[in-house]
Amino acid sequence: MKxxxxxxxxxxxxxxxxxSLARQHLPDHFDVVAAAxxxxxxxxxxRACAHDPKGFLSFGDYRDLLAREKxxxxxxxxxxxxxxxxxxxxAMEKGYDLLLEKPVATTAQDVLTVAAAARRLGRRVMVCHVLRFAPLYQAVKAVVESGELGEIRTVNATEGVGPWHFAHSYVRGHWNDSNRASPxxxxxxxxxxDILSWLMGDECVSVSSVGDLSHFRSANFPAGAPGRCTDGCPHAATCHYNAEHYLDRERRWLSLVWSGDTDVATAGEEEIRRWLALSPWGRCAYQCDNNQPDHQTAQFQFARGQTATFTVTAFASGRTLEIYGTRGMLRAGTNVEVVDHATGRSRVIQTASDAVTAEGYDEHGGGDFGLVSNLYDQMTGADPGAMTTGIDRAVPSHLMAFAAEESRTSGQTVLMSQFFIGTIPSTTAPSSDPV
Ligand SMILES: NC(=O)c1ccc[n+]([C@@H]2O[C@H](COP(=O)([O-])OP(=O)(O)OC[C@H]3O[C@@H](n4cnc5c(N)ncnc54)[C@H](O)[C@@H]3O)[C@@H](O)[C@H]2O)c1
Structure with missing residues (x-):
């Protein structure tokens, strides 16, 4: 094996x-040789994950890495x-295939530009839609494919980001500004x-969406709270979002953003407090420069009249899914339950793994491991078009997201065929996703 x-x-x-997953679990398949x-x-x-740390090449900017030979x-x-x-x-111009983090890009035009470049250059692009590789969603997809549910008419899905996670990422953190990051x-x-599109196996034709930023706003800031939690907030003992919880209950979130001088694992209380006093993650969650909605619901109609709803909210943790078919229904959360309409009998498929914590987010329910485990076959398989999360399969979900945001902000239902006119050439419009 090469x-x-x-x-x-x-x-x-x-x-x-x-x-690190590749190093731990697939050392015969992969070696990381350079990073920027x-x-x-x-x-x-x-570099610590490289097989040959001495030969490993380090760069301060990806442009310098790409300026070198492949x-x-x-x-x-x-x-x-x-x-x-x-x-x-x-990187594609240089000859690399890509493992590309989601979202592919922040505008529909740019997403389609990446897809078109991959086609033009003959590159493989695996988008990190890790959920498709999680045991739970693999089990759901197998049930749908088996025909046990009959024809799928309705799907309801929810994603609870989790209150602390939401405050960390979408109020204080990297994604708190929909214009700078993405909606x-x-x-x-x-x-x-992507999961909705995958399960429906059909083209989304219209989208409407509502939702707003209701809680993490200055209107809700508790009287007397200073701009930073480290400045002696009178509500410290009762506020769920007190940044001082980075010192104890929520310490695991620090490693994702820590920029202190010492290793986050060994940083002491005083150093963390000093860091919080200056970093965005020390700010009062009610006095930030955030604009992301803290709850949003979207409804989608697909080509054969099937409907789906999706709710994303700060105020729950983990994902749920319900699928209603003409012969049966399915509920998924921690495990998968399938109910037959005719007999009323139900069966449960156990998919819970140790990787899934109470919040349901660690390693994306096994999806991160699943993605890395599949990377080799996806990149070397005979048919690039069969890649489970290849770029062409990622396009529909991105267009659904852009349309949902347009609907949420305009208050109008968005017809996909009209909204993307001028963006998608009609001959390349993404349609169903049979795999
Ligand atoms: N697939 C998933 O489930 C999932 C989950 C979370 C985040 N994401 C996405 O993954 C991406 C990365 O997220 P993250 O949490 O790792 O972010 P991060 O901020 O921790 O990492 C981004 C890195 O890029 C570096 N960088 C900035 N400019 C650079 C340059 N010119 N050259 C080289 N490096 C540069 C930054 O210093 C930083 O270390 C984001 O797009 C995010 O939305 C995906």
Whole structure:
């Protein structure tokens, strides 16, 4: 077996997860040989996963890495949402296949540009829609494919981001500005819309959506709260979002964003307090520069009249799914329950794994591991068109997200065939997703 060489463009939390899973579980399949990130400590963490740390090449910017001769087969694009397009195109031009973080890009035009470049250059692009590889969704897909539910008429899905996770990422953190990053329903939920599109196996024709930012606003800030939790907030003992919880209950979130001088694992209380006093994650959750909705619901109609609803909310944790078919129904949360309409009998498919915590987010229910385990076959299989999360399969979910955001902000139902006129040439409009 030929080992595939990986290069990492951006060494944030996601890239480090993938390279460390590859190192731990698939050392005969992959070797990471180079990485770029302006933060040297992050490059060092990726280097620690290399088989040959001495030969490993380190860069401060992905442009410098791409200026070198081609160093491997697969480039991991792990930069932030708004910085996927440029490295993705440049790496494909250089000859790399891509493991591309979602969202593919932050506008429909750019998503389609990446898809078109992959086709033109003959590159494989595996989008990190990790949920498709999670045991729970694999089990759901198998039931749908078996025909046991009959024809699918309705799907209801929810995604509870989790109150603390939402405050960390969408109020204080990287994704708190939909213009700088991307809208919540794209940034957080293109995964979930991808699952809807995958299960329906059909084209989405119209979308309407409502939702807003109701809680994490200055109107709700508790009287007397200072701008930073570290400045002696009178509500410290009762506020769920007190940033001082990064010191104890919520410490695991620190490692995703920590930029202190010492290793986050060994950083002491005083150092963390000093960091919180300056970093965005020390701010009062009611006094930030955030604009993402903290709850949003969208409804989708598909080509044969099937309907789906999707709710993303800060105020729940984990995902749920209901599928209503002409012969039976399915409920999925931790496990999968299938009920037959005619007999009323139900059966449960156990899919819970140790990777799934109470919040249901750790390693995306086994999806991160599933993605890395499938990476080799996806990149070397005979038919690039059969890639489970290939770029062409990722396009429909992204267009559904852009349409949902347009509907939420305009108050209008969006007809897909009209909304994307001028963006999608009619001959390349993505349609169903049979796999
Ligand atoms: N697939 C999933 O389930 C999932 C989950 C969370 C996040 N994401 C997505 O993954 C992406 C990365 O997220 P993250 O949490 O790892 O973010 P992160 O901010 O931790 O990592 C991004 C990294 O890019 C680096 N960077 C910035 N400019 C660079 C440059 N010019 N050259 C090289 N590196 C540069 C930053 O220093 C940072 O280390 C985002 O698009 C995010 O939306 C996907």
């Amino acid at each position: 080992k595939l060489k990986l290069v990492a463009l951006g060494c944030g939390a996601r890239t480090r997860t993938y390279v 990130d302006p933060r040297p400590e992050r490059v060092r963490q990726v 160093l491997g087969e697969i480039a991991i694009i792990g930069t932030q949402d708004a910085d996927h397009l440029e490295p993705a195109l440049a 919540l329903i794209l940034a957080k939920s293109c995964h979930d819309l």
